[in-house]
Amino acid sequence: MKGTIRILRTVQWVMLGSIFLYAAVGELIGSRARGADPTLSYALTTAGVAIVGAIFVVRRTLVLRSAQNLTQHPDDSLLLNHWKVGYLATYALCEGLALFGLVLRFAGSNFQQSLPYYIGGFVLLFFFGPREPVNA
Numbered sequence: 001m002k003g004t005i006r007i008l009r010t011v012q013w014v015m016l017g018s019i020f021l022y023a024a025v026g027e028l029i030g031s032r033a034r035g036a037d038p039t040l041s042y043a044l045t046t047a048g049v050a051i052v053g054a055i056f057v058v059r060r061t062l063v064l065r066s067a068q069n070l071t072q073h074p075d076d077s078l079l080l081n082h083w084k085v086g087y088l089a090t091y092a093l094c095e096g097l098a099l100f101g102l103v104l105r106f107a108g109s110n111f112q113q114s115l116p117y118y119i120g121g122f123v124l125l126f127f128f129g130p131r132e133p134v135n136a
Helices: 002-028 038-072 077-106 111-127
Strands: none
Touching: 002 077, 002 111, 038 077, 038 111, 077 111
């Protein structure tokens, strides 16, 4: 369990760092603000809201349920894998949210329009750090 938590924390910190990289790449390489297509902005906003909802669903169905069962059966490798996959899926969804900011930046939006996606992905990724399951 301790090794799995260490791996998940490493993945979490690397992904947190990559969000800063997205913002930097968006500023250095991204097109200068020329006004992105509003349809793209609306589509990414809708998809972003859906991703945030999916993050909470994945957490409830994979992470929390597996963590609850792991407290009763700590040696069950299948439960541990579900728990780990739940965290990795959560992190991937958070990273996807941040990538929407980079896509918007490349599509011509300014930094302020991309910033909520970067911040949202970062905050959610930071907030959902791996925690060892404990009896409640």
